[in-house]
Each structure stands twice: as structure tokens, then as C-alpha cells.
Amino acid sequence: MEQRALDHWHDAAQKYQDDSDFSFGEQWSGADIERRKRQGRASITYNVLAAFVKRLTNSVRQAPPAIQIHPVADGATSEAAKALSGLIMGIEYRSSAQTAYCYALSCSARGGYGAWRVVVDEEGDPRIETVLDPTALMWDPAAQREDFSDARWCIYRQMLDVAVIRETYGDDAVIGHPEGGEVEICELWIREAGQVVQYLY
Numbered sequence: 001m002e003q004r005a006l007d008h009w010h011d012a013a014q015k016y017q018d019d020s021d022f023s024f025g026e027q028w029s030g031a032d033i034e035r036r037k038r039q040g041r042a043s044i045t046y047n048v049l050a051a052f053v054k055r056l057t058n059s060v061r062q063a064p065p066a067i068q069i070h071p072v073a074d075g076a077t078s079e080a081a082k083a084l085s086g087l088i089m090g091i092e093y094r095s096s097a098q099t100a101y102c103y104a105l106s107c108s109a110r111g112g113y114g115a116w117r118v119v120v121d122e123e124g125d126p127r128i129e130t131v132l133d134p135t136a137l138m139w140d141p142a143a144q145r146e147d148f149s150d151a152r153w154c155i156y157r158q159m160l161d162v163a164v165i166r167e168t169y170g171d172d173a174v175i176g177h178p179e180g181g182e183v184e185i186c187e188l189w190i191r192e193a194g195q196v197v198q199y200l201y
Contacts, residue, residue, distance in 0.1 A: 002186065005138035005155050013135035016111035023049045023110040053109045057102055064098040095128035103130050117156070131156075156187040 025047040028036075033043045067088045071081040091097070100116035107114030115131040131137065136157045143151035159182045162174050177183050190197050 001153065001188070002138075002155055004141065008141040009135070009138045012112075016113065016135055020107070020111035023047075023053060025050070049110075053106060056109050057106050060102055060105055061098070065101050066092060066097075091126050092128060094125075097128040100128050100130040103132075104134070107134050151191070153188065153190045156189070158185050158187075159183070160185050 025045050027045050027047070028043045036043050067085075069081040069084045069088065071078050097116075104114030104116045111134070113134055115134045115137050117129050117131055119127055119129050121127050138155045138157070139148045140151040140153050148154070162177050162179055162181050162183060165177075165183055165185065166174050174183065
């Protein structure tokens with residue numbers, strides 16, 4: 001499953017990285033820079049993209065997005081929708097969700113896609129979390145919808161310090177890994193019988 005996802009998303013991840021680097025001003029290839037050095041020519045960059053990205057993200061920060069609940073299903077009521085909206089607003093506030101939303105938008109503007117996710121903290125409360133590298137997410141290649149809501153599974157890869165993994169998962173999780181190093185942790189989320197189940201490996 002992981003290899004299939006890697007093969008499917010490899011080109012998209014590479015294009016994301018190339019476009020993101022370009023938007024940050026890395027607009028000359030290494031070969032071009034070396035060639036121009038040999039020719040005695042400068043490699044000057046006038047990065048006009050940063051201004052467009054900043055304008056977009058600033059406009060969203062002035063009118064930040066928020067999750068909204070609308071009573072459209074059978075049995076739904078305005079009172080229940082208001083109650084749920086209040087709960088979600090509290091989750092967004094405690095999570096600093098606007099930061100996650102704006103960062104995902106910035107990634108989308110620079111590289112083509114961005115992401116944020118909902119996790120459960122140590123106290124069992126839901127929290128909205130920033131995904132710093134959207135290429136770490138690999139969705140089911142069979143998904144057809146733009147928001148991947150029809151995906152059957154998703155893999156989220158992270159590089160974590162050995163000390164963090166030991167503290168979180170115990171000594172058995174870091175057997176064979178040197179202290180001070182990093183280990184790749186993969187979260188596999190699978191939709192099963194109407195529920196989403198998490199596996200770690």
C-alpha cells in the first residue's frame with residue numbers, strides 16, 4: 001500500500017517541491033548557476049511571486065475561514081447546529097486553527113496543495129494541527145473527488161526524533177535505532193465499516 005502511494009504521488013510531490021522552491025526565490029538550477037559563473041555572468045532573481053502569495057494570505061487573515069454547521073440532514077435542527085458550531089469554534093480557538101488554515105493556503109499558493117488535520121490530544125480533546133509538509137500525506141490513488149472525501153485510506157509520514165518516539169510509544173518502538181537519530185513514523189488511516197481507524201508502523 002505504501003509503495004503504491006509513493007509511486008503514485010512521487011511526481012506530484014516533486015512538482016510541489018520545485019514550485020515551492022521557485023516561489024521562495026530558488027529560480028535558477030544548479031547547472032545554470034555554474035554555467036553562468038563560468039561565463040562571468042550574474043544569476044539575479046527578481047522574485048515577484050512572494051508578493052502575490054502574501055497578498056492572498058493576508059486577505060484571508062483579515063477574513064479568516066471557519067468551519068460552519070448547517071442543519072440540512074433529516075432530523076437536524078438549528079439549535080443543534082448552533083450548539084455544534086459553538087463546540088467547533090472552541091476547538092478552533094484552542095488549536096489556533098487560523099494558523100493551520102492560512103499555512104495550508106500558503107502551501108497551496110506556492111506548491112499547488114496544502115493540508116491541515118484533526119488530531120486528539122493527550123486529554124482526549126480534538127485539535128486542529130498544521131501539516132508543515134503536505135507531501136507527507138499520501139492519499140488513496142483511487143480517490144476521485146478533489147477533497148479526497150472518497151478515499152479509502154491515507155498515509156501520513158513524519159520524521160521524529162528517537163527521544164520523542166521513546167517518550168510517546170515506549171522503548172520497544174526504538175529498538176535498533178541510535179540515540180539522537182530520527183525515525184520515520186507512518187500513520188495509516190483506513191475507512192472501515194463507516195469509521196476511520198488509525199494504525200502506526
